Amino acid sequence: MSILEVKNLKYQYNNYEKTSKYVLDDVSFSIDEKDFVAIIGKSGSGKSTLISHLNGLYKATSGDILYNGSSIYRKDYNLTGLRFKIGVVFQYPEYQLFSETVIDDVAFGAIKKGLSKDEAYKKSEEILKLFEIEQLKNESPFNLSGGEKRKVAFAGIFVMEPEILIFDEPDAGLDATSKTNFYNLIKKLNEEKDTTIIFITHNLDDVMEYANKVIVLNEGKLLKIGKPYEVLSDEEIMKNADLDMPYAIQIFNDLKIKGYNLDTNKLKFNELYNQMLDIN
Amino acid sequence: MIRDITLGQYYKKDSIVHSLDPRVKLVATLVFLVSLFISTNIFAYLFATIFLIIAIYMCRVPFKFIIRGLKSLLILLLISIFFNLFLTPGKIVLSLGIFKITKEGIIIAIKMAIRLIYLVIGSSILTLTTTPSKLTDGLEKGLSFLKVFKVPVAEIALMMSIALRFIPILIEEVDKIMNAQMSRGADFEHGNIIEKAKSLIPLLIPLFVSAFKRANDLAYAMESRCYSSDAIRTKLRPLKYKKIDYMTYAYLLLYIILIFLTRYIKIDGIIKFERFL
Ligand SMILES: Nc1ncnc2c1ncn2[C@@H]1O[C@H](COP(=O)(O)OP(=O)(O)OP(=O)(O)O)[C@@H](O)[C@H]1O
Numbered sequence: 001m002s003i004l005e006v007k008n009l010k011y012q013y014n015n016y017e018k019t020s021k022y023v024l025d026d027v028s029f030s031i032d033e034k035d036f037v038a039i040i041g042k043s044g045s046g047k048s049t050l051i052s053h054l055n056g057l058y059k060a061t062s063g064d065i066l067y068n069g070s071s072i073y074r075k076d077y078n079l080t081g082l083r084f085k086i087g088v089v090f091q092y093p094e095y096q097l098f099s100e101t102v103i104d105d106v107a108f109g110a111i112k113k114g115l116s117k118d119e120a121y122k123k124s125e126e127i128l129k130l131f132e133i134e135q136l137k138n139e140s141p142f143n144l145s146g147g148e149k150r151k152v153a154f155a156g157i158f159v160m161e162p163e164i165l166i167f168d169e170p171d172a173g174l175d176a177t178s179k180t181n182f183y184n185l186i187k188k189l190n191e192e193k194d195t196t197i198i199f200i201t202h203n204l205d206d207v208m209e210y211a212n213k214v215i216v217l218n219e220g221k222l223l224k225i226g227k228p229y230e231v232l233s234d235e236e237i238m239k240n241a242d243l244d245m246p247y248a249i250q251i252f253n254d255l256k257i258k259g260y261n262l263d264t265n266k267l268k269f270n271e272l273y274n275q276m277l278d279i280n
Numbered sequence: 281m282i283r284d285i286t287l288g289q290y291y292k293k294d295s296i297v298h299s300l301d302p303r304v305k306l307v308a309t310l311v312f313l314v315s316l317f318i319s320t321n322i323f324a325y326l327f328a329t330i331f332l333i334i335a336i337y338m339c340r341v342p343f344k345f346i347i348r349g350l351k352s353l354l355i356l357l358l359i360s361i362f363f364n365l366f367l368t369p370g371k372i373v374l375s376l377g378i379f380k381i382t383k384e385g386i387i388i389a390i391k392m393a394i395r396l397i398y399l400v401i402g403s404s405i406l407t408l409t410t411t412p413s414k415l416t417d418g419l420e421k422g423l424s425f426l427k428v429f430k431v432p433v434a435e436i437a438l439m440m441s442i443a444l445r446f447i448p449i450l451i452e453e454v455d456k457i458m459n460a461q462m463s464r465g466a467d468f469e470h471g472n473i474i475e476k477a478k479s480l481i482p483l484l485i486p487l488f489v490s491a492f493k494r495a496n497d498l499a500y501a502m503e504s505r506c507y508s509s510d511a512i513r514t515k516l517r518p519l520k521y522k523k524i525d526y527m528t529y530a531y532l533l534l535y536i537i538l539i540f541l542t543r544y545i546k547i548d549g550i551i552k553f554e555r556f557l
């Protein structure tokens with residue numbers, strides 16, 4: 001059963017002018033529980049705008065969003081409650097941090113959710129440890145490095161334990177180790193706690209490694225939604241979206257044309273590697 | 281609510297009003313504001329209304345966008361109506377205990393409401409159609425005669441332009457912080473007025489922090505480009521009157537004469553012109 005359903009979503013930033021362009025133009029898709037969804041598309045294609053709709057922060061010009069089958073645009077819908085269930089980490093951590101100290105910032109969501117102060121701070125510290133930044137807890141979030149800010153932004157959302165986690169270019173500004181740790185962490189949440197994950201990225205290798213579903217946006221339109229191989233190997237879609245097909249997929253395709261029997265559902269680095277080794 | 285403040289915002293569009301010299305627009309706004317306060321009867325308000333409608337039509341900014349700014353003014357408007365309505369002595373029309381509504385009160389309340397609304401719309405049209413830098417240029421040039429009296433016109437103009445430029449930036453900042461807090465469960469929309477006001481408090485600290493940070497950045501930027509207020513500066517696009525600007529001045533003159541003439545119209549049952557020559 002789909003946990004999140006987007007129906008004919010349209011959005012324009014300036015809704016005072018009839019002629020202003022639709023940043024989202026008739027976007028429809030649905031996401032199931034436990035999905036690991038990648039949203040790809042070139043800069044300005046509307047990815048960030050789309051995810052700002054998913055927790056009701058932006059109100060669509062037209063169209064509907066259903067969470068667990070009920071419309072979040074219903075008049076009496078509890079949007080605040082929804083935001084504890086759908087956690088969104090913004091593209092720019094500066095836009096997300098506002099408290100005087102890191103620990104205050106992380107605890108904000110937990111306190112709003114109804115935890116006692118002690119519990120909230122205890123939990124926040126645990127999460128800071130998870131991201132290996134517990135030593136920063138009394139710093140001002142504005143004086144941190146880019147990667148550190150991003151980790152604090154993650155922590156502030158993780159602390160609410162949402163059912164759906166949404167990340168906008170989570171790897172930007174992270175060093176290689178932190179990035180791997182981060183992806184392993186959300187993979188674990190996805191596998192063990194059935195958390196649904198949606199992430200925006202420009203790195204198609206990460207899409208192959210982690211996603212089970214891919215959404216391609218271009219100029220506000222949804223070009224395709226499907227399994228990673230279906231989408232990434234579709235030359236026409238990739239060309240229309242102005243994206244380069246990953247090398248691994250190109251090699252994979254050539255091998256398939258040559259008659260080798262390969263499993264298109266196994267695209268993770270290890271799986272690909274083993275498939276190639278098994279060829280001879 | 282905060283997002284609805286249009287004061288100081290610029291709305292990009294190609295229109296005659298946008299292309300007018302900023303000095304003309306400054307004078308026009310001034311003339312309009314003065315006309316509102318010397319208006320005494322319905323004819324003056326009629327002319328002011330026509331003037332405003334023409335300006336709104338010509339500037340091609342969506343009407344909905346212009347009046348968006350009025351929403352944040354509602355409380356001020358209600359307070360002014362309230363006081364005028366109940367506290368003006370005169371012929372009593374309706375009395376509710378200690379509150380007495382008088383005929384004079386009603387008239388003054390209506391006048392005040394119209395003045396306030398027109399005043400805000402009129403000055404919004406100025407800022408909606410003029411970029412802050414043009415506005416500053418206009419002020420600087422328009423007030424340059426004051427330099428004779430040792431008034432630091434350039435500094436004042438710069439201060440004005442920075443202040444004006446900061447209004448939309450601060451509003452954007454508030455918007456950003458609200459979004460950040462809302463996505464982590466803060467609620468700005470529900471509850472009574474007191475609860476709503478309370479929920480705004482956590483916005484203030486981050487707002488001040490970022491405002492100071494921005495001011496600091498701006499100071500660094502100005503210093504690193506060796507800004508000095510007594511340097512002689514040239515303009516990239518010096519202000520120069522065009523034909524349309526002179527025409528607008530002529531219309532303004534006509535308008536202000538009309539407004540003055542209305543003062544000599546007396547209404548008592550039938551309309552009479554008083555002798556004024
Ligand atoms: N606040 C805004 N006001 C007006 N237009 C905006 C605003 N934010 C974004 N846009 C426009 O909406 C379009 C989509 O922007 P969006 O930020 O969603 O793109 P994106 O796919 O996330 O790009 P990127 O990969 O660079 O982050 C762009 O054309 C942009 O110019």
Ligand SMILES: [Mg+2]
Binds near residue numbers: 091168
């Ligand atoms: Mg983006």
